[in-house]
Amino acid sequence: MQDLQMLCDGRWVNAQNGEWLETFNPYTGAAWARVPRAGVEDVDRAVQAARRAYVGPAWRNLTPTARGALLRRLGDLVARDADELAELETRDNGKLISEMRAQMRYMPQWYYYFGGLADKVEGRVIPIDKPDCFNFTWDEPLGVVAAITPWNSPLLLATWKLAPALAAGNTVVWKPSEHSTASALAFGRLFEEAGFPPGVVNIVSGLGSDIGEALVTHPDVAKVAFTGGDQTGQHVYEMAARGIKPVTLELGGKSANIICADADLDNAVKGAVSGIFAATGQTCIAGSRALVHRDIHDSFVDKLVAFARTARMGDPALPETQIGPVTTQAQLKKILDYIDIARAGGARCVLGGTPGSRPECGRGWFVEPTIFCDVRPDMRIAQEEVFGPVLCVIPFDNDDEAVRIANDTRYGLAAGLWTRDMGRALNLSRRLEAGTVWVNTYRATSFLSPFGGYKRSGIGRESGLSAIREYLQEKSVWISTGGDVPNPFVMR
Ligand code: NDP
Numbered sequence: 001m002q003d004l005q006m007l008c009d010g011r012w013v014n015a016q017n018g019e020w021l022e023t024f025n026p027y028t029g030a031a032w033a034r035v036p037r038a039g040v041e042d043v044d045r046a047v048q049a050a051r052r053a054y055v056g057p058a059w060r061n062l063t064p065t066a067r068g069a070l071l072r073r074l075g076d077l078v079a080r081d082a083d084e085l086a087e088l089e090t091r092d093n094g095k096l097i098s099e100m101r102a103q104m105r106y107m108p109q110w111y112y113y114f115g116g117l118a119d120k121v122e123g124r125v126i127p128i129d130k131p132d133c134f135n136f137t138w139d140e141p142l143g144v145v146a147a148i149t150p151w152n153s154p155l156l157l158a159t160w161k162l163a164p165a166l167a168a169g170n171t172v173v174w175k176p177s178e179h180s181t182a183s184a185l186a187f188g189r190l191f192e193e194a195g196f197p198p199g200v201v202n203i204v205s206g207l208g209s210d211i212g213e214a215l216v217t218h219p220d221v222a223k224v225a226f227t228g229g230d231q232t233g234q235h236v237y238e239m240a241a242r243g244i245k246p247v248t249l250e251l252g253g254k255s256a257n258i259i260c261a262d263a264d265l266d267n268a269v270k271g272a273v274s275g276i277f278a279a280t281g282q283t284c285i286a287g288s289r290a291l292v293h294r295d296i297h298d299s300f301v302d303k304l305v306a307f308a309r310t311a312r313m314g315d316p317a318l319p320e321t322q323i324g325p326v327t328t329q330a331q332l333k334k335i336l337d338y339i340d341i342a343r344a345g346g347a348r349c350v351l352g353g354t355p356g357s358r359p360e361c362g363r364g365w366f367v368e369p370t371i372f373c374d375v376r377p378d379m380r381i382a383q384e385e386v387f388g389p390v391l392c393v394i395p396f397d398n399d400d401e402a403v404r405i406a407n408d409t410r411y412g413l414a415a416g417l418w419t420r421d422m423g424r425a426l427n428l429s430r431r432l433e434a435g436t437v438w439v440n441t442y443r444a445t446s447f448l449s450p451f452g453g454y455k456r457s458g459i460g461r462e463s464g465l466s467a468i469r470e471y472l473q474e475k476s477v478w479i480s481t482g483g484d485v486p487n488p489f490v491m492r
Pocket of ligand 1: 152178211230
């Protein structure tokens with residue numbers, strides 16, 4: 001059992017109340033480390049440190065070019081330690097080592113990209129309509145950013161916030177999920193090593209229920225960037241509204257993977273499997289509803305079930321494992337409850353539907369890959385985010401009906417489309433209410449392309465050029481080029 005510490009003002013500290021939280025390995029079900037359980041006083045200490053760093057000379061006087069260099073150095077350190085960080089994530093959240101390694105090896109790209117962008121934020125000279133005035137704009141950072149992240153891709157989702165926030169010149173207080181704190185704290189050491197001034201990045205570990213409100217509503221927090229469930233996101237949004245703070249919210253989804261009659265069925269099967277069984281379904285972009293054209297419904301389902309049956313469950317630390325445990329015991333219960341709800345609603349289970357009991361599941365928190373057919377679009381299982389390996393298959397008869405069903409949820413994070421007809425692909429992509437549409441592929445993301453949700457799936461965009469704007473505010477500067485000030489009682 002290891003004791004880990006949090007990062008505050010460049011120092012590694014315990015919670016001031018002396019309390020700890022255990023962190024569990026989802027494959028063994030055993031606690032393996034303790035992390036500080038921060039209280040509101042720790043939040044205040046971290047936010048004050050971030051504010052001091054924000055106004056202090058060590059960060060403020062760095063040129064954007066120098067800030068960019070720090071971010072690129074950080075990217076190099078992540079590349080160096082990628083495998084170590086991946087192993088920590090797997091031990092802490094139970095996700096596959098193959099997936100976490102791929103994520104960690106790709107993650108430096110965000111630091112290189114936003115490091116490169118740091119000195120390309122340019123203001124504008126406005127061709128102002130007053131002949132004796134010169135007017136231009138500066139894009140400035142907001143101040144202290146509170147970053148709150150979930151457990152499913154802990155470092156990558158934090159990176160989507162930290163890289164643009166720091167590139168823009170903000171400082172950060174980051175609260176990782178209570179279920180995936182260890183990798184965040186290990187990552188914190190790399191900021192130090194890269195040479196970021198103390199207090200620019202601070203990490204508070206603990207429970208959202210203990211410290212979330214104190215962090216979001218802290219008067220020195222200027223912006224909140226949150227990834228998590230939509231209920232928590234709504235609560236965070238309401239709390240941020242009290243202080244009129246801008247927010248970025250990346251929330252959940254109930255994404256439709258639409259398989260048209262003209263699709264390449266073998267590829268579509270792989271796309272459906274990747275959509276729902278990769279990451280054990282614990283991903284915001286899970287393609288948890290497969291909308292299948294009625295003409296190919298039965299043959300598609302047969303192929304899908306046959307393919308999904310071959311998935312290797314087991315120890316997520318083994319590179320050959322394809323489906324690992326779910327991250328928490330509470331999540332296991334939630335998924336099994338949803339399976340009961342689906343059955344009670346009349347859906348027909350054609351695969352799985354039970355906890356994982358194969359010998360290779362050990363004592364871990366597993367759910368068998370599960371597929372339900374005869375699902376109606378209005379059933380709870382087709383409307384609510386399960387966040388587990390549970391797929392609903394819903395038939396449709398034509399494109400209009402597919403779009404109607406796909407859009408008939410409160411979410412709008414992503415959608416998949418499988419067709420050989422590019423005209424149909426473009427037409428349907430336009431009509432789908434989703435922040436990302438994948439055609440003949442699924443689960444692709446990049447530092448170059450904006451990511452975010454429509455409807456209850458979120459506000460704002462991460463990655464790509466637009467992301468840095470989420471962490472900037474525009475100032476308009478007026479300079480008189482004339483002589484005397486005209487009539488002071490009349491607005492100019
Ligand atoms: P939660 O919403 O439960 O938690 C997210 C974060 O919010 C955690 O750090 C949590 O802390 C914190 N939190 C909890 N309560 C509060 C509060 N009152 N105030 C402030 N912060 C709080 O999500 P999960 O961790 O369970 O992650 C799963 C969810 O995240 C899914 O719904 C998924 O769809 C969504 N998600 C969205 C993504 C996207 O980009 N759109 C990407 C990945 C996931 P603690 O852990 O201590 O409770």
